[in-house]
Every structure is written in C-alpha cells, then in structure tokens.
Amino acid sequence: xxxxxxxxxxxxxxLGTATTSCNSNDDVENQAIEIPGITIDGDVDCCSAExxxxxYKFLQTVYIIPELSTVVDGKYNVFAYAKSxxxxxxxxxxxxxxxxxxxxxxxxxxxxxxxxxxxLMTKMGMRHSTPVSSGVASFNDNYLAVKxxxxxxxxxxxxxxxxxxxxxxxxxxxxGGVEESDIVVGPLPExxxxxxxxxxxxxxxxxxxxxxxxxxxxxxxVEAFVSVKSDDSTQPYQLASEQFVIDIDPxxxxxxxxxxxxxVGLTPQADGTYQGTVNLTMTGLWRIHLTVRDQKGxxxxxxxxxxxxxxxxxxxxxx
Amino acid sequence: MxxxxxxxxxxxxxxxxxxxxxxxxxxxxxxxxxDEVVVVSIPSDRRKRSAKGQVATIDEHLSELSHxxxxxxxxxxxxxxxxxxxxxRVATTIDGMKIFYACTDKMDxxxxxxxxxxxxxxxxxxxxxxxxxxxxxxxxxxxxxLRKAGFDGDPFHLTLSAxxxxxxxxxxxxxDAAVSRQTLYANAGLFYRHAGDYKTGGGxxxxxxxxxxxxxxxxxxxxxxxxxxxxxxxxxxRATDVGYPAxxxxxxxxxALISSLSFRHQFRHAAWETxxxxxxxxxxxxxxxxxxxxIHMDMSGKSWTAGGYSLxxxxxxxxxxxxxxxxxxxxxxxDMTMYPxxxxxxxxxxxxxxxxxxxxxxxxxxxxxxxxxxxxxxxxMAWQHQKLNNEEGFKALKVFFPxxxxxxxxxxxxxxxxxxHPLGPVLLAVGGGWGSRAPTVTEAYGYYLNNTFDQYDYIGxxxxxxxxxxxxxxxxxxxxxxELTITLDANAFFFSNYIIGQFETRLSxxxxxxxxxxxxxxxxxxxxxxxxxxxxxxxxxxxxxNGSLSYALGRDAxxxxxPLIAPWAYATDLVVSVGKWQGRVELKGNARQQKYGRKYGxxxxxxxxxxxxxxxxxxxxxxxxxxxENVFDKRYATYADWNHIPQKGRNIYLNLTLDL
Numbered sequence: 001x002x003x004x005x006x007x008x009x010x011x012x013x014x015l016g017t018a019t020t021s022c023n024s025n026d027d028v029e030n031q032a033i034e035i036p037g038i039t040i041d042g043d044v045d046c047c048s049a050e051x052x053x054x055x056y057k058f059l060q061t062v063y064i065i066p067e068l069s070t071v072v073d074g075k076y077n078v079f080a081y082a083k084s085x086x087x088x089x090x091x092x093x094x095x096x097x098x099x100x101x102x103x104x105x106x107x108x109x110x111x112x113x114x115x116x117x118x119x120l121m122t123k124m125g126m127r128h129s130t131p132v133s134s135g136v137a138s139f140n141d142n143y144l145a146v147k148x149x150x151x152x153x154x155x156x157x158x159x160x161x162x163x164x165x166x167x168x169x170x171x172x173x174x175x176g177g178v179e180e181s182d183i184v185v186g187p188l189p190e191x192x193x194x195x196x197x198x199x200x201x202x203x204x205x206x207x208x209x210x211x212x213x214x215x216x217x218x219x220x221x222v223e224a225f226v227s228v229k230s231d232d233s234t235q236p237y238q239l240a241s242e243q244f245v246i247d248i249d250p251x252x253x254x255x256x257x258x259x260x261x262x263x264v265g266l267t268p269q270a271d272g273t274y275q276g277t278v279n280l281t282m283t284g285l286w287r288i289h290l291t292v293r294d295q296k297g298x299x300x301x302x303x304x305x306x307x308x309x310x311x312x313x314x315x316x317x318x319x
Numbered sequence: 320m321x322x323x324x325x326x327x328x329x330x331x332x333x334x335x336x337x338x339x340x341x342x343x344x345x346x347x348x349x350x351x352x353x354d355e356v357v358v359v360s361i362p363s364d365r366r367k368r369s370a371k372g373q374v375a376t377i378d379e380h381l382s383e384l385s386h387x388x389x390x391x392x393x394x395x396x397x398x399x400x401x402x403x404x405x406x407x408r409v410a411t412t413i414d415g416m417k418i419f420y421a422c423t424d425k426m427d428x429x430x431x432x433x434x435x436x437x438x439x440x441x442x443x444x445x446x447x448x449x450x451x452x453x454x455x456x457x458x459x460x461x462x463x464x465l466r467k468a469g470f471d472g473d474p475f476h477l478t479l480s481a482x483x484x485x486x487x488x489x490x491x492x493x494x495d496a497a498v499s500r501q502t503l504y505a506n507a508g509l510f511y512r513h514a515g516d517y518k519t520g521g522g523x524x525x526x527x528x529x530x531x532x533x534x535x536x537x538x539x540x541x542x543x544x545x546x547x548x549x550x551x552x553x554x555x556x557r558a559t560d561v562g563y564p565a566x567x568x569x570x571x572x573x574x575a576l577i578s579s580l581s582f583r584h585q586f587r588h589a590a591w592e593t594x595x596x597x598x599x600x601x602x603x604x605x606x607x608x609x610x611x612x613x614i615h616m617d618m619s620g621k622s623w624t625a626g627g628y629s630l631x632x633x634x635x636x637x638x639x640x641x642x643x644x645x646x647x648x649x650x651x652x653x654d655m656t657m658y659p660x661x662x663x664x665x666x667x668x669x670x671x672x673x674x675x676x677x678x679x680x681x682x683x684x685x686x687x688x689x690x691x692x693x694x695x696x697x698x699x700m701a702w703q704h705q706k707l708n709n710e711e712g713f714k715a716l717k718v719f720f721p722x723x724x725x726x727x728x729x730x731x732x733x734x735x736x737x738x739x740h741p742l743g744p745v746l747l748a749v750g751g752g753w754g755s756r757a758p759t760v761t762e763a764y765g766y767y768l769n770n771t772f773d774q775y776d777y778i779g780x781x782x783x784x785x786x787x788x789x790x791x792x793x794x795x796x797x798x799x800x801x802e803l804t805i806t807l808d809a810n811a812f813f814f815s816n817y818i819i820g821q822f823e824t825r826l827s828x829x830x831x832x833x834x835x836x837x838x839x840x841x842x843x844x845x846x847x848x849x850x851x852x853x854x855x856x857x858x859x860x861x862x863x864x865n866g867s868l869s870y871a872l873g874r875d876a877x878x879x880x881x882p883l884i885a886p887w888a889y890a891t892d893l894v895v896s897v898g899k900w901q902g903r904v905e906l907k908g909n910a911r912q913q914k915y916g917r918k919y920g921x922x923x924x925x926x927x928x929x930x931x932x933x934x935x936x937x938x939x940x941x942x943x944x945x946x947x948e949n950v951f952d953k954r955y956a957t958y959a960d961w962n963h964i965p966q967k968g969r970n971i972y973l974n975l976t977l978d979l
Contacts (some may be wrong), residue, residue, distance in 0.1 A: 190661075190662075190663075191662060191663050216711070216714065217666075217667065217668075217711050217714055217715045218711070218714025218715055218717060218718055219714070219717065219718055219721075252665065254614065254657075254659030254662050254665065255614070255657070255659075255665065255829055255830075255831060256828075256830075256831040256832070257827075258827050258828065258829045259827040260718060260827070261718065261719065261825060261826055262718065262721075279718040280718075281667065281715055281718060281767070281829065282665050282666060282667035282715065282767075282829070283663070283664070283665055283666040283667070284657070284659070284662070284663050284664065284665025284666070285659075285662050285663050285665075318662075318663040
C-alpha cells in the first residue's frame, strides 16, 4: 500500500530535479577567455588562447622592469620582467615578452641576444661586465612566448659605481633593443651570498648559485653556473667551456658548523648547468663551502682550511 | 581479600558507596605484582603513604612504591622509573585515561600534571601484568586514581592543609570540599605550591631549582537510577617558572586540561563502565633566565589525547573477570626556534605532529583455587596507526631516512600469568609473561633532541621494530607469626630488539658543544633484572621496624651495563607509635654504583647515606606532621639525579591538615 503511493512521488521529484538543474554560470553569455588588453583573433604570430592565458597568468607573478622595456620599430613592445621589483647582487632571472602594439597580442618568435650588463666604476675609471646566460630561451614548452635568461651581478650599485644594461631584440624581423640603460642593483639581504669567484692560471671563473629562495628544510636540488671572465672585461662573462667538479659541504656557522648527511656535489649537466643535492636539517643560515676540482680530481680552488677548518670559497643561503 | 584493601581509602565515604572500589578490587592484580601508595588516608591506616601526608608532592608519593625510582632533573616533575625502566617502557594512566607528555626533553612526565589533592591513590602493576588500559607496559603500569567523594558519604567534608619547608622556602596550600548525597556527589579543590631555590648539603644554594604550581579540580557524580552512575572529572594544572638545574633550560609554562565523562552500570556481581576523555597539554621551555646562553632558543610542545574505554568486570564463582576495550587518538607536536645573535632564526620541527590512533582489547581472569592458591592471567592486543602530519618535519627526517613514509602501523600484545601457592607460613608466587611495545614518538620520529645526560643529539628512527620482552618473576613471603614478615622479590626481563640510542659518527650534532649524534636502534637483546628483600617486624605494640635491600642489573647485547640502573640500595626505619603520636627515624642509602653505563655516557654515582626524622601528632580534626630530612646535611647525589645534581641539604618541614 505504502509502496504503491510512494513511487509516483519519487518519479515526480526526480523529474522535477532534472528539469530545474541550475548552475551559477547559467547567466554568463560569453564563455570565451578574456585577457585584459589582448584580443584573440587567430593571430598566426601568437599562440592559442590557452597559451596566451598561461603567459598572462605567469606575468602576474613577476615584476616589470621599465628600464629594460622598449619599443621595436614602432610596432612591437618588448617588456622585461624579473622575480623581484629590483635587481640584487648574484643570480637574477630575467623574462622577456614581446607584444604587438596594434592589438596587444603576444608574439611567439622573437630573439633577445647580447645581454650586456656593464659596471662603470667611477672612481677607478674601470668598466667590467658580469656573468650572464649565453642567450635567452623559451621558458619551457608551455610558455613559448616567454623568453628566459639570467644575469648575476658581481656587486651592487653605489658610490663606487653604477650599472647599465643593453640587449638586442629581433621581433619578427624588426630589430631594436636597449642601449646602456641605467639600472640599480641592490645588495642581497644579510645571510645571502650567491656568487663567488676563483682563479686558475690567471683566468677568473665565477660560481653562480641559481636562486635558492625556494629551498626548504629537507632535500633540495642545487643548480649553479660556472662562467669565465672575458678577455675584454667589458664583454659579458659567458659559461665556461672547461668543466669542473664542485664538492659541497653545507654548514651552519651559527650552530658550531653543524652539517647534514648525504649531500651530492655539483657535476656538469648536458644543458651547461651544474647540479647537485643539498640536505638542510633546519632553517637558518647555511654556508655551503665549495671545493672546485678539475676532471682529474685536482683541487683548483677552495678546499683550503680556514681557521675554522672549512673552505674559504662558499655561498651563503638563509632559508 | 581486596575489598578491605580498598575500602578504607576514603575517610569521608562509607564503604558501600565507593564509586570505584568494586570495579577496581575485582581487577586488582596479584599481590606480588601490585603496589599502591595512598595519597589521602586516615592516620591509623598502616598502608603506604608519604610521611608528609597529603601535602607531599606526587613525586614523594611515588617514591613510596616498591619497584619505583625517580629520575630527578630538578625539584619538580620527576620521572618515574619502574623496575629500572623509564617512561618509554611504563604506561601511565589517570583513572584509566591515556595522557602523553609534551616535552621532548622529558621535563614533564604525566605524573606532573596532577596534584596530591586530585588523587586517592597511585597504584602500580609491576611488569607485563598491566592494568587493563595500559599499553606498552613492559616495565609496569601506573594508574593515578582520582579522588571522588562518592555517594552517601558525609554530607559535607572539608580538608584544608598548609605546609612549609625551610629549605627552599617551600609553601604548600591546599583546600578541598566535598558534598555527598544519596544520588549526587561533588568535590572540588585548589592546590598551590611555591618553592624557591633549595640549598644542597653544606648550605650551597642550587640555582634554578625553583617552581610554582596551581591545580584545580572537580569531580561530579549523579546516580541516574539505583544502578546507573554518571561521573565527570575536570582538572586544570599549571606549573610556571620551573627550574631544571640539571638541564640548560627551564620551563616557563606547563599546562594541562584533563577531562572525562563516564557512565557506569552496576549489576549484582558485575560492573560495566564506559568513559570518554580528552586531555590537552602545552609545554613551553625558557632559557632567558640563564646566564651564558650561547644561542637563545624557544622550544614548545603540544600533546592532546582523546579516547575512551569500556571496562566490564564480573565476579563469577571463583573467577574475577574483566574485559576492556580502549581506543585513543594522540597528537604530538614540538618545535624549536634558535636565535643566533643578529643572524636569521633557525627553525626545526622536533616532533612532526604525529597522530597516533590506538585501539586495544584486554582480558584478565583471576581464579581462586582451593587451599588459598590462585591463578591469574591477563592479555592485551593493541593496534596502532601513526601518521606524520607536519610536512616540514617529515621532509627533514627524510634527509636521514630517504625510504621513509608518512604512515606506520604497529601491532603489539602482552600476555602474563601468575600463580601463588601457600606452603605453611610461606606464600610462593611465580609469574611470567611476554609483551611488546611500539617505539615512542621520540624513538621513531624525534629530531635532534639533545640529551644532556650523555650530551648527544638524538634522532628518531622510523624503521624501528617493536621491542619485546619475556618476563619471569617470583615472590617468596615468609610470615613468622603476626610479627615478622620477610619478602623476597625478584624479576627479570629478557628483551629482544631493545630500543636505545646508538652512535652515528657520520652525523654532525646540532647542539653546540654536543658530543655527537645518536640514532635510536634495536639492539639484539638486553636484560634487566631486579631483586629486593624486605622485612617488617612489629617488635612491640608501639615499635615497628622495616628494612629493605635491593639490587638491579641491566645489560645490553654486548653484556655492557645499561645506563640508569639502580645500584645496591638499602633503607631501614623504626616507627614508634604512642597514642596519637607517631615518630619515625629512617636511614637510607646507596652503595657505590659499580656497574654503570659508561658506554652510554653515564658517570659513576658515589655512595651516600642520609638520615631522616619525622613525627606526626593527631588532635582531631587536625593532623600535624613535622620532620627533618637529611639530618646531617650531607651533600650527595643519587644515580638517578640527572647530571649528578645534588639533593636537598638539611630540610625541616611542618604541615598541618584540617579534616572536617
């Protein structure tokens, strides 16, 4: 008796539910992607709408560098970005994006070459460059329209000297760039030191630690670059062709030189970088003592004993 | 025979209305493995209690128990050691509730979170024959029994007590009141202690030996029907400014909230109690008062436990039977921040927010056989699941154990049996058992925990196996008339996979000045054995003599001595009781510690002997107690004094209790 009366009721409820299904997007008329300042109009020079959105989202996470942004041939904008609003000593990642002035669309194929930082030491009348990436490359397959490079500043701007930066741009055949634009390089905070040098037979090499800001307590990948000082020191210092092996010994100077186990030294990788593994047992200041060896194992730099018994060649990282 | 044992517990509650006694007495263990110290007692009671009466600290009450020693890191919060086994191998419960300490340096054994005013008694089950709620009790289990007014007692009862100790200017004030009706009871109280630095023998002040503590509690009971009882407990305990002279830091605050609600149904020959509980501990260390601190650090710990148990007890013919199911969930988190002058703070997680879910099932049966013989058997199985909830702590440990996961399971069990047989004036009891325990959070997941005993930093090992032990015990009691009783007691524990810190020379210590790093590991086997001989002699109506002699042995797999094992110890006293007066003179001491854990960083403890005097006078409703401890002002430290910090020098105390 009960069942018989119940069934029509259930059917009615189900039918009612099915026909009144609703969604908070019901009133949205245009489902296409909207990116402020950009129209998606099937531009062959640009990317799919999805790629454009990814580029747009990425650019929300970085800071534009107005001094290094320019217009090429009146038709194209080239914008430079960095992870922080200003440059600092040591490793800085640089990002470049080119857009069409006419419609704001991103451009996939453009080249940035000759990244040329230059320090003018006013009092000494000297000029020198600093380590840079050999060029720029697409960020990765997902961000074809973003080019990435890096520069590692040896010193900060100040009374002793000031930095300029130049580069060449080629956007869809139109050439241009930035010529000796003044930039300001600040110091890294206390407890951070990411760029060190050593000499071998009158040649100076530079050890650049790739930005360790993301390091955490636990196991971390160490990435680094070895650059060589140019014969003409005003020319950018490119990656060294000579290969080394770099032992690392992370220590906490504030904790009686406490260290961690199972660290893996830096070895050259196919892409020209050096990679290793560092284990950090806690947050705080870690001094990563370095010993540079040639391929045969001979010590070239570091590995000497400071009064505390550790290598005088080191990076400082505070996590 | 256990009924009278428990019935005199409450001075203000008639026997048949005791809230806990029927159930407890049914599950009480064999005499030779059970011991009890009474916190609240009537003066004529001959059972164990502290000479200082209710004003004594929990630690002083604990020290009255056989098989128990106390590791002392300062004046406060001593760590109970049962059968020469520390916290890891001892299960401590408060009225059956699980509670876990929150300090990675063991500055807060859970016995420090209750006060004498909260308790009726402390009972000890030696060895594997633990109380039903105990888990992981290889050495023994302690249950701190709460003091409940009970139904149908004195309509109103008030206890006030005050005490003073001249050495260290210890002040103790306690007040509690109880109301009791046929269907309702309530009691509540407040306790306050304050102590300054004490003077060691010879008169030297020991800095950082002060403490202060407040405690408030309430117990409520309602009879819903004649046989259904609902009871609730709430305890708030807060210790502040606690000095630890044996360590390099003190405690700013150690605070606990303990609560429970239970329902009990009484059958004619059985009782069924189900309890739900929650407790929460916060612990904050403090080194800001110390001079010459190389690096100031903040260390805090948190522990909370929610759980419940359901205990059914019955007396059926010659059986005393109990079945208990319990479950608890505990979370343990501790971290440390160090502040090197000017540089970035250094932070690490020392207990990675470990969640432990544990469920256990225990049974016990005691069978009364003919001719005074009895046989008892108890068993428990427990299942445990652990999860590391703090990712930073997990990643840090993973540096040392790349293969580790963030969840672990353990199954542990214990079974123990004993048999007692009277042979004329001699009562012979033998027992044995097997049991296992899961590694503690410190042993499995602790991270750079500095141990000031051996100056090593300890790292937990998530790959540890369960530790297990076979126990054998015996007791021979010779009763020569009514006057003289001599008891010989011996037990031995044969461990497999004994867990202890092991040298790891490849690792670098974290603590400045630490000797090195140890990682917990299982050693193949170890042995701990205890022996004691006790005598009681009622020489005349007014004169009684007690004497005891004990020795213990601990060996690791290489036959090297284990650390913190008691040397030869002796105690003897004479008690004179005349009318309302009672006086006592006591001599106790230890021989030189011949076998000490040199390998484990222990240094030899020297022999010592002290003499104590105390007296008690009852003029109802007052009880006056006074005494002199360490009469000859000897400067000494026992083997259990962490880093050999000296004990109190001569101390005169006086306390007064009013019972209305």
